[in-house]
Amino acid sequence: MPSEKKLERWTNIFVYATTPLMLVNLYNIFIFVPTEASMGIIQRIFYFHVPSAFIAFLAFGVTFVYSIRFLAKRNMWHDRVAYCSAEVGVLFTTSVLVTGPIWARPVWNVWWTWDARLTSTLILWFIYIGYMMLRSYTGDEQRGARFAAVFAIVGFVDVPIVYLANRLWRTLHPQPVMFGGSGSGLNPTMRYVLIFSLVTFLGLYVFLLLYRLRIERARLELNELKRELAYS
């Protein structure tokens, strides 16, 4: 388990690194990037909708990896990293599920449609909400961590389904603009703004994860102190 000082130092580094990136990102999205021809100004939602989705995938990927590591080594810190990353992942998935319908309303004329991409994303959100609820309702800490790790590993199956949904099925959701094969692609300025936004959201994710881990560390310390007090 990393020391509190180390976690605090890295949290501060990411705050100071991400804050200016956020400001430049705002400038890029609202002023710098050209307006898309067919959808107009509303298309600018793309620059925080897509990064939110990618970061949610990354967060659940971290949960997946740390759940496997927990099952292999039974190190409680790995379980905590998995849990904290899932919580931050749920935040970013919520952001995707909120911004998506706001974008869909003026473009598709509906807030929501049960197509493969949207439905699988909603299922992904429910899976990780379920994961967090499982953690809260299981009394025995070790057993709860074991159940949750298995749940997280199985639940991760939905991530590639969400990613591939608009490639595998006909959806109202647009086809991929990055790595989508022939006919896909972005204007170079738009691509730069998207990549910049991805980096910014990555910084935000790492900051939130570190901050959340500091709280988990404090919780472990508190449990330890309570145990010592009970034995003294």
Add this chain to the structure above:
Amino acid sequence: MEFLAGIFIWLIAAILQTAPVTSPTQNLNFLFAAYAAVWLLIIAYLFSLSRRQKKLGQEIEAVKQMQNEAKK
């Protein structure tokens, strides 16, 4: 906090209901609403983290104090 969040959500909903859907201004409102919603989520999460951290800090201090008293 919940009250402010409620007002904010109500404001976003009000913005979304103004002007006809096809007008460019309405799209600007949608863009604003989406961005505001993302920031609201992040700020609310940060607020909840800071509250949890403060509460845990207080609990740790209280337990440490109890430990010191037990040693005496």
